[in-house]
Amino acid sequence: MSAADSVFSADNAPFLPRRRIDSALADCSNEEMPESCGIRFTSLFKSSAVMVGDVRCRPADGACGCEECSTMDDIAFVRRGVFVKHLGTRQVVANANHAVFFNRDEVYRVSHPVAGGDDCSVFWIRRDLLDSVAAAHDPAASGRRRLFAVPEAPVANSIYLSHLELMRAVHSRHLTDIAVEERVLALVGGLLQSIHEVRGAPRRTRRFDTDAAHADAAARVRNFLSAHYAEPLGIDDVAEAVHLSPYHMCRVFRDRTGHTIHGYRTQLRLRAALARLDEGDDDLTRLALDLGFSDHSHFTTLFRRAFGVSPSAFRAGRTRSLRREMSKTLQA
Template identity: 35%
Template sequence: MPAARDFLEFRTLYSSPIATVSNYCCYAHRSGPGEEESAAANMIVLMRRGVFSKHFGRKKITADVNQAVFFAKDSVYRVSHPVDCGDCGTIFTLSPWNLNDIVRGLDPSIDEHPDRPFHFVTGPCHPKIFWRHRLLLQRLEGSNGDPIDQFWVDVSTLQLIADVLESAFNRQGSPRTTHRITTDTDHAEKTEVAKEFLAARTSERITLDEIAREVGASPFNFARMFRRQTGLPVHRYLTLLRLRASLEQLAESDVDLSILALHLGFSSHSHFTDVFRREFGETPSNFRRKASLKSIREIGRNLIARRSSRDR
């Protein structure tokens, strides 16, 4: 990222104790290396447009949309622009504990250098990773003022960065760790604890940190373990709990949809409607109308049956 701040725009899209996601755009023209910069934290940048070159020592790498770019904390570098198009990208900054927790499964020596979890400056950005990155960005930028689903964003960001790091370590040929892995029984027990926790709190704004603490695991390891045990990402599991609970309430009560949405843990009426439509192919109001018509028809059939019985 270039030093000429007159050409830079930064905007934080999301921030939690687990991760910060920021957008940057640089409008610099073709230029040689700028002034020295120093990375304030360990950062991973996924490019969305344009290109820049990162100079460090006598080396230079050129960053484009096909690569992930890694900035190690306190590393010194300079930036140049080989073309006039500038560049835009997304900056991911995980908390040190969560970042190292991911790296520990890829580099057994991480605890010897916890402040520098990666020794490379670029890695591949595979098509599926690039697409998931864009979908995450679209969700963050398209919230329309509604509260963002922190649970979903934290899980999605951790998994995205885990896949980016795994691709980078694989390209470097780094050995995987042989650290002790908990037993399947332990994973199953923790998953059952998590399921109970989720079922008891469907109406609350649960965070990934909270449930990970409840089961005694790190956020990343918990999310990975839960998916292996249930076949579903934890945020989707919770969403399905809420949506399927909504069907009964829509069919059996006339509670206001905004109140129902908040009661089920959705951030707003529109959030509830969007998620409901994606899952069931129609809006909550349409489902309620059909359920009401069905109930009326059933009542009518019962009345006819009673009259026929009396007439006999």
């Protein structure tokens, strides 16, 4: 079995209902639960300071689940699939373009609008350390009861790659405990810094109902793109699916996410490609066509532009030195 298979498969881990994942993070419980619960958790690393876990969800259907409550502050990076976190009437679409935050004592529900469930990497940092990391980038976070002021945030390519490299390094067990702890703190620090920078940008003042309607519209588009990113759809197709006019949809989506619809879809395609290459997919032409790229050349150009290395080099050079070089390129 390859390293990728062993990192991102959890064949020996227990299925847990989502509301009990936080408890598993805290005690690395191996308590057996029936597979119908649909969620499998694997603890990859745990110290007194940080925890790294893998969560794979395979729900029986896409319906909104029962009410749940977080017992910890943690962050999830989606590697595959999509889920929706329901906070009252607000819907937070979680896919590979976004990190999702869970505040302690936060009540929510989860649904899966796309068949196949999701695979996520989950990171927990002890609260006093997390407070200090957050305060370094957002002074207003210090002492805040709900540490994460936003339910999700876009993830830059450099941070997303760092997260994948960290997951692989943790699984390889070649790092000392302190090295893992340092890298988790650096990863979360980089993510929180990017959030603060985005939130620091001025935005027009809107009525609450208008703002809520725009947030809902953007969420519907993200939800649809998460399910159909590989399909050759035009703007009219997307607008019709989410019941918006094309112009209004494009304007609201860019205002809410900072992306064009085309750019957001391309990023989803590229991150799906990254996941498949990381798991050993070796037919680049078939991969490109499967994900909706016009041809191998177009795919290679966009992949290199996004990640600083060609798909073939990424596939062939799955070593720590190459990943480190990629991170340096992206951070430059």
